[in-house]
Amino acid sequence: MVNFPIIADQDRKVSELYDMIHPNSNENFTVRSVFVIGPDKKIKLIITYPASTGRNFDELLRVIDSLQLTANYSVATPANWKHGEDVVIAPAIKTEDIPAKFPKGHQVIKPYLRMTPQPDL
Known part of the structure; x- marks a missing residue:
């Protein structure tokens, strides 16, 4: 169906x-x-x-997962991201606001590139 x-x-x-x-x-x-x-x-x-x-239905499902995730959280998905992997914290989020918004923690790779575990899991 x-x-x-x-x-x-x-x-x-x-x-x-x-x-x-x-x-x-x-x-x-x-x-x-x-x-x-x-x-x-x-x-x-x-x-x-x-x-x-x-x-490529796997790619279509991956994109839909990303679209739903990024619509509901202030994140972006990196290239080749798969459901369950870390995501990029939006640059608009101030560093001091990250702990409250992303309580699972985060990693600073560059000042503009901060990663966090997928927030909806």
């Missing part, structure tokens, strides 16, 4: 309107774009795969 919206676009109007068709694709191929839209109805992610390349 699919619990997310799928758009049927037989005449390709939506696909063309939103530039979802890969420039080198055959006109008979299906659209290979993935959109993640947040509860605020804003697009958070767009990935367009060529028809010759399968979608």
